[in-house]
Amino acid sequence: MVLDFFDATQETMRSLNPTELQLFDYAVKNMDTVKYMSIQKFAAEMFLSTTTIFRFTKKLGFSGYADFINSLLVTAHAQQDTALPDVMVGRGYSEEYLKNVMESVRVMSSNRVDEVIARLSNKPSIYILTDNNTQAIGQYCERLFIGLGFHAYFPETAYQTQNLVNRISGKDMILALSYSGRDAVLINFINRVFLAERPFLLSVTRADNNPLESLSDSNFYVFADEIRVPGMDLTSGVTMLMIVELLVYEYIAKRNNIT
DSSP states (O other): OOOOHHHHHTTGGGGOOHHHHHHHHHHHHTHHHHTTOOHHHHHHHHTOOHHHHHHHHHHTTOSSHHHHHHHHHHHHHHHTTSOOOGGGTTSTHHHHHHHHHHHHHHTOOHHHHHHHHHHHHTOOOEEEEEOGGGHHHHHHHHHHHHHTTOOEEOOOSHHHHHTTTTTOOTTSEEEEEOSSSOOHHHHHHHHHHHHHOOOEEEEEEESSOOHHHHHOSEEEEEOOOOOEETTEEOOOOHHHHHHHHHHHHHHHHHHHHHO
């Protein structure tokens, strides 16, 4: 039985290198085109050798390029039932924006979701850490978890963050939000915490092998087009917020089934 592309790759994509992640991203965003490409055409489109493409498909867990294409065909057919809202059609970037959202949801591993829900069921204290670009999301997450009865805390200043080093215990959870996963201040702080205690680290980052992902017990990928203007990073944080909300909704559903 040919598996849905996202189901087949939700675990193996974690081991992809930057070049392979670009191939994965291209295949997802251009699925309707790639599903009809020969391996030679796909290689030429990406300026790579057919050997590299073949190794990419094997690394994803497919038996070869034909198996990779069959999975895309199955997935693309299933997605025909997911129509974009009429108001969004024909607005240029809108469709690409929604593709990023759908892609981020589809690559969520059910095993990692279950692991996070099990941790949340123990009602840990949750410390929310962000980089400069995700502070607003951190503030919202603090209110979200407090509303569910958790002890949640989002430090809004460097001073408040540094005071947490000796407060976080091994029974707690750190929720780290950083699209790049490479913020030096954030990484340094987590390493300092880990010298004394080992709380559960849940992170949400972009889909590459970044330092924050490597430190994490559980990591969820988000996809977004990086948009910057002078003096400001406008990369969308919607997918990151959506991942946290989906985890919360799953927690609520499981809690209500238990009680």
